[in-house]
Amino acid sequence: MATENDRATGAAPAQWTRREFVGSALSVGGLVIAMNLPLPARAATRSGRAPAQLNAWLRIAPDDTITILVDRSEMGQGVYTALPTLIAEELEIELDRVAIVAAPVGDAYFNAANVGQVTGTSNSVQDAWVKLRTAGAQARTMLVAAAAARWGVAPSECRARHGVITNAAGDRLTYGAVAADAARQPVPARVALKPASRFELIGRGLPRTDTPAKVDGSAQFGIDVRLPGMLYGAFAQSPVLGGWPDSVDSAAAEKMPGVRLVLALDSGVLVVADHFWQALAARRALRVRWNPGPNATLDDAAIRESLRRTEAGDPGLVARADGDAETALKRAARTHSAIYEVPLLAHATMEPMNCTADVHADGCDLYVGTQVQQLSQAAAAVAAGVPPDRVRVHTTYLGGGFGRRLDVDFIPAAVAGSHALGRPVKVIWTREDDMTHDTYRPPALERISAGFDAAGKVDSFKLHIVSPLITARMFPPVTGVDPEVVEAAVNCAYGIPNFLVTYTRQEIGIDVGYMRSVSHAANCFVIESFVDELAALAGKDPYDLRMELLATKPRHRRVLETAARLAGWGKPAPGRHLGLALMEGYATRIAQVAEISVDGGAPRVHRIVCAVDCGQMVNPRIVESQIESGIVFGLTEALWGEITIANGVVQQTNFDGYRVLRANQMPQIVVELLPSDEPPGGIGEVAVPLVAPAVCNAWFAATGERVRSLPLVSGRAPGAAAVKRGSGNSDRGSTPRTTASGT
Amino acid sequence: MFEIQVNGRPMRVEAAPDTPLLWVLRDHLGLTGTKYGCGRALCGACTVHLDGAAVRSCVLPIADVGRRAVTTIEGLAPDRSDPVQRAWIELDVPQCGYCQSGQIMAAAALLRSHPAPTDADIDAAMSGNLCRCGTYGRIRHAVHRAAALARAER
Known part of the structure; x- marks a missing residue:
């Protein structure tokens, strides 16, 4: 496999050879897996002649229609722009001349770091950085070779620019004219990749390819799929999480207008009708006796108590051990310890879960906004009773992913309904279905301790994380400590000689899932709040203490210094208070400063300044928008984010109970992207985790109250109608929730 | 019927x-x-x-x-020619894009009643439109930009 070292020499090895493209096997991460190339384009081109497939990501038709297949799901993070930019850069073609389509399921589309065709972990660009530039360079080389052969000249005498190959004699052939020949050329063993100094598209901030379709209503999300003869399904699920239908009386529902099918499944009851509103009405007429299962008495107090008990009773598996933290803590001149907690959260994508399935004699066509094409294929195959290779997955735009669409629980009912009826069925979850049957961001309880030596330096640090283990459900088996639960802790950059991170798994009886920034959110909140506590104890400025602990980390120091400078650290305006946070995650370094005031006893966030070093950027405009996005997402979590459970039932059902940031609560956001020659880091999730600690640290600066349990503000959201002009983002009438659980 | x-x-x-x-x-x-x-x-x-x-x-x-x-x-307009759509394209407002039809329709209605909206006007008109991707800052800029584009046409 190519590495970043190859970039330094300006040459990439042949990652994808001709034999691998069309042959039978390809080695990825040590596994030999069968190739499953997409079928030649079924859609006819303007000329009516089939396009040539130059590699897994590129088709060129005789009429010069150039199509790039993107193997990551577009959920707002910009992959339909960034990944084609990488190919286009080396292909020597303008991005706006390229058509973008979603790739099917295929082994060529494996994301090695995610062990599958998975869009997640903010690593789409990292995965594609060498791979897709290489693919573009190989295709260009093959096109040039085909043209050279036609002219009877050496390829070195030809040049490819703007979709046209020329030679010294002034001859000219378009890519489309030689694409079919090029597809029969050998894939070059080695191609030279452009050095960064010659990039023409990368780094420029090109317009997003998906914007036009997203301003005129034509972008197709999963919920928008329409097929001939399609019916609509509503799916009833147990109010108690984990419950199932014991019996169903569907007599009344079946008599409702438009109803075609009532189907009891293991996980719920599906109602299919001619129109969705009819399906919803009929669902209300169902008489279902639900077996609540094991969660009939589950509530937040029980969840908290189980985490607390486990924290106290188990030392945990070691995830990181520098020096000897236990001994150092015992010998410390001074120690400090505290317990922090974070709650369950809902993903609350704007597009609720949905899936359209068309089961027919040849298999199943699945139309779905998913982050996991192969898992979707597998789930549909089981539900349809066909082999996976008979399921074609058509990935639509995702109306938000945030990790929710890494799960496939919304797929089987649509497939079962289509299978039963022999017609396409679209199942839509209502907002209430979506919010009360999420795979929630798990709660966590963490004990954090530190010791100062006689000179007043922090010389020991210990973090014990207790939470459910998402990966055990999603991708078993897990051996050792799953990296997904100790993020931002195992790689914490602070130079403390005795550093211990441990993890204990404690399940809570309900399904939990990956959510944007996963465990970074909890662990960064805990660590960055606690570092502030240590600064206060030591009588140091929180900025100075961090800089002291980052003596050997220039990239971290640079983002921290930049954010602090831009925010006016140390000299807040009258009535304003500042809080800092720093993190390394997704190979990106990032720092934030929150500026708040106290308004009616609640925080009002005025500004968040963020400095980011994410290495080289394919598209700085998209990077900036993703940082803004993460900050807004993180601010919702910090201020209000909380799912609560009573008797096994989720108490928040819609955006009135589950409050998310609105336009009039938006702080000013200042993003500074630092230039870098380093390899690209991730940007989709990295800004989320810092908001809570930055805001809570500012709250401490303002009030002296330490927030050790999120969200900062408790209380129910007012309805949209209650939003008043200029009301800021404080939740008037609710009380800030602070704890004094430190010991 | x-x-x-x-x-x-x-x-x-x-x-x-x-x-x-x-x-x-x-x-x-x-x-x-x-x-x-x-x-x-x-x-x-x-x-x-x-x-x-x-x-x-x-x-x-x-x-x-x-x-x-x-x-x-x-x-709203043929060929994405409404000033709101043009401003949205110019500033690359959408991320996932799911809420944007509603955002654009809310903004277009605002500009009909307030051809030169203040930030407070925008907050008042747009705060009922949620965006989980957090495009609010760009939306605010784009509404001002759309107002300018519309004025230039008159």
Whole structure:
């Protein structure tokens, strides 16, 4: 496999050879897996002649229609722009001349770091950085070779620019004219990749390819799929999480207008009708006796108590051990310890879960906004009773992913309904279905301790994380400590000689899932709040203490210094208070400063300044928008984010109970992207985790109250109608929730 | 049977009287640009114009539409030429894009009543439209930009 070292020499090895493209096997991460190339384009081109497939990501038709297949799901993070930019850069073609389509399921589309065709972990660009530039360079080389052969000249005498190959004699052939020949050329063993100094598209901030379709209503999300003869399904699920239908009386529902099918499944009851509103009405007429299962008495107090008990009773598996933290803590001149907690959260994508399935004699066509094409294929195959290779997955735009669409629980009912009826069925979850049957961001309880030596330096640090283990459900088996639960802790950059991170798994009886920034959110909140506590104890400025602990980390120091400078650290305006946070995650370094005031006893966030070093950027405009996005997402979590459970039932059902940031609560956001020659880091999730600690640290600066349990503000959201002009983002009438659980 | 005016054309719809306009547009008429987000007028994804004013189509029964002109994102302007759409493209506002039809319709209605909106006007008009991707800052800039583009046309 190519590495970043190859970039330094300006040459990439042949990652994808001709034999691998069309042959039978390809080695990825040590596994030999069968190739499953997409079928030649079924859609006819303007000329009516089939396009040539130059590699897994590129088709060129005789009429010069150039199509790039993107193997990551577009959920707002910009992959339909960034990944084609990488190919286009080396292909020597303008991005706006390229058509973008979603790739099917295929082994060529494996994301090695995610062990599958998975869009997640903010690593789409990292995965594609060498791979897709290489693919573009190989295709260009093959096109040039085909043209050279036609002219009877050496390829070195030809040049490819703007979709046209020329030679010294002034001859000219378009890519489309030689694409079919090029597809029969050998894939070059080695191609030279452009050095960064010659990039023409990368780094420029090109317009997003998906914007036009997203301003005129034509972008197709999963919920928008329409097929001939399609019916609509509503799916009833147990109010108690984990419950199932014991019996169903569907007599009344079946008599409702438009109803075609009532189907009891293991996980719920599906109602299919001619129109969705009819399906919803009929669902209300169902008489279902639900077996609540094991969660009939589950509530937040029980969840908290189980985490607390486990924290106290188990030392945990070691995830990181520098020096000897236990001994150092015992010998410390001074120690400090505290317990922090974070709650369950809902993903609350704007597009609720949905899936359209068309089961027919040849298999199943699945139309779905998913982050996991192969898992979707597998789930549909089981539900349809066909082999996976008979399921074609058509990935639509995702109306938000945030990790929710890494799960496939919304797929089987649509497939079962289509299978039963022999017609396409679209199942839509209502907002209430979506919010009360999420795979929630798990709660966590963490004990954090530190010791100062006689000179007043922090010389020991210990973090014990207790939470459910998402990966055990999603991708078993897990051996050792799953990296997904100790993020931002195992790689914490602070130079403390005795550093211990441990993890204990404690399940809570309900399904939990990956959510944007996963465990970074909890662990960064805990660590960055606690570092502030240590600064206060030591009588140091929180900025100075961090800089002291980052003596050997220039990239971290640079983002921290930049954010602090831009925010006016140390000299807040009258009535304003500042809080800092720093993190390394997704190979990106990032720092934030929150500026708040106290308004009616609640925080009002005025500004968040963020400095980011994410290495080289394919598209700085998209990077900036993703940082803004993460900050807004993180601010919702910090201020209000909380799912609560009573008797096994989720108490928040819609955006009135589950409050998310609105336009009039938006702080000013200042993003500074630092230039870098380093390899690209991730940007989709990295800004989320810092908001809570930055805001809570500012709250401490303002009030002296330490927030050790999120969200900062408790209380129910007012309805949209209650939003008043200029009301800021404080939740008037609710009380800030602070704890004094430190010991 | 209901007859409603959608994007300048009369449409006949066979639907129960309590069917929200949202589902009539999406399921009966195939105008899927208008989105379902909450079903309770809490998120604004379903925003359309009724005689030029922004309304939440998810809580408007088809029986109550009457003869008023319904405009959806598909009928806002040909070729994305509305100043709001042009500003949205210029500033690359959308991320996932799901809420943007509603955002654009809310912004277009605002500019009709407030051709030069202040930030406070924008907050007042747009705070019923949720965006989980957090595009609010760009939306605010784009509304000001759209106002400028519209003024330049006059």
